[in-house]
Amino acid sequence: MVVRHSLLKDVRILLVGDRGVGKTSLILSLVSEEFPEDVPAKSEEITIPADVTPEMVPTNIVDYSAAEQSNLQLFEEIQKANVICIVYSVDDDDTMDRVTSFWLPYIRETLLSRATKCPIVLVGNKTDLVDYSTVDAAMDIMNEFKEVESFVECSAKSLNNVSEIFYYAQKAVLHPTGPLYITETQDLTDPCRKALTRIFKICDMDNDGLLNDAELNSFQKRCFDTPLRSEAMEDIKVLLRKNISGGVSSSNFITLSGFLYLHCLFLQRGRSHTTWAVLRHFGYNDHLQMDRSYLYPKFHVPAGSTAELSFKGQQFFINLFFRYDKDKDGALSPAEQENLFSTCPATPWGSEISHIVPTNSQGLVTLHGFLCFWMLTTLNDPKTTLEYLAYLGYLITETENQTSAILVTREKSLDLLKKQSTRNVYECHVFGAKGVGKTSICQALLGHPVESVRSYVFNPVSPYTINTVSVYGQEKYLMLKDMDVEDINSALLNTDINCDVVCLLYDCSNANSFSYIVSLYKKYYAENKIPVLVVGNKTERCIGIEMQQNYKMQPIEFCDKKCLAPPHLFLLNPTKQEELFIKLATMSVFPRFHAAWMLFYRHTSHLKDLSLLSDSLIWKAGIGITLVAALGFIVVKLLKTNSKR
The missing domain is CATH 1.10.238.10 (EF-hand)
Known part of the structure; x- marks a missing residue:
């Protein structure tokens, strides 16, 4: 597995410093692996391919020469750089003094207008000329100027630590210490601590607040694609017991404090790349925020x-x-x-969750x-x-x-063609005039009694409810959406119209409620292939006879003329309520079921009183026709196949 790096596609390293400190010599020594006897005033820009760099990232190395370049060019190069190496000569104190008196203040001022930070690597060259080190002076500079990420002493002539300069420069860009570690307190930054705590919780698979050996090994494989040897695991625990109280539990497992201390130790020992590898594997970018490409990978629903x-x-x-x-x-x-x-x-x-899903x-x-x-x-x-x-x-x-x-499911047009859907989640839009009881119907899907819904007038709930419904022994998810359409003449969006099945609801006790759904049906669903079920609500208010609707046709006549299933009368009885949702789910799974229903309905039109047939019986008979037709098709196909043989 390839470890994720910084979002940068390449690294641009700029070398600056006073004349004669050996900037150009360092670049040429790196490239040719030998010290150049004839050194030009300035090296050309060098590009190092990704496959020859430790971090597998293309690297551009840029030289600066005061003799050949203007202050404006220096300004532009600093603006473009991802990391800047300030080079001084260890045998010349003046060049080191200029690091703090000129170069660092100048770079700070130049970068004020830039949004992103630019780390700095301090480079002491010509160690072959002295028998002492400038490390103490360099550490003082690093404490004063926090942008200085690291320090390297080297010699272009003897090639000592030359490659390390550019390794640390790359590392300062790809694995910066600053966002993770506070040098003064020798502790993790708050964002780093927060990110690592989240990672610890994710890897704590049994949720006991500890990383046992299996979880620690899984973490190691997840981040570095290699298991952790048992000896190495024990060495880690010994190290934690020695350095931090409570880093290992009495059960010999690693605690959160131990996990955080390990990363603190990595950073103290210059292994920021290890902590960054973990952070980036769990989606964190250079600013210790969850990267958008990690949260939202490319995904398209046609x-x-x-x-x-x-x-x-x-x-x-x-x-x-x-x-x-x-x-x-x-x-x-x-x-x-x-x-x-x-x-x-x-x-x-x-x-509001208890009004959306079963609780x-x-x-x-x-x-x-x-x-x-x-x-x-x-x-x-x-x-x-x-x-x-x-x-x-x-x-x-x-x-x-x-x-x-x-x-991602197949297109609904194919479902209609095959007269069956293979999906598991179906969407039903519930339309009706205000006050017909759409919310009651939706909440009934969750088993909530009608009495409890009355308070929703003053405390509106989500328009969505979802629950599972059994369709021929298979559990399907049915989502109801309460469609609040105040003006029937206003245009609906495609997202409001399109769904798997439509529930057109009217109030049996309100003579003016049916005309509303008729208008909506004619406008949006008369020529649409989406299954439609007309539902009469509040039937308990109409004892013995349903109230006549103020429309030229009554609901059952209208459904007959439009080749729809007869109106379903919604009752408060839980079993009867379930029948409605089974119907809606079945019509979603078999989107052309209503055509089979009409075939049956027309064949029984000679009966003088269709009301003698119970609604559930008619429904089951319609389904039976669908299944028989499908069976007949299979039998015919088999007979044809056998005859060919």
């Missing part, structure tokens, strides 16, 4: 298709739920919920409700699901990202 959780995505959320359901009661308590989403910027739902009697999200929520989110906004999958620690590698958790 027109007519939908997005739903794949089997892999469902398993991830199921495992996540069980991991954080500490008391194993099958629901997320407020504390468990907070703990689960502690690796995310915020909890993805609010207090227990205390209003807590169950596993069933948890899956329903993510199915709903993936259908409506797959981008948010992708984002939270990344935050929650879905395994992302160089060859696979969180898009493997989402399945």
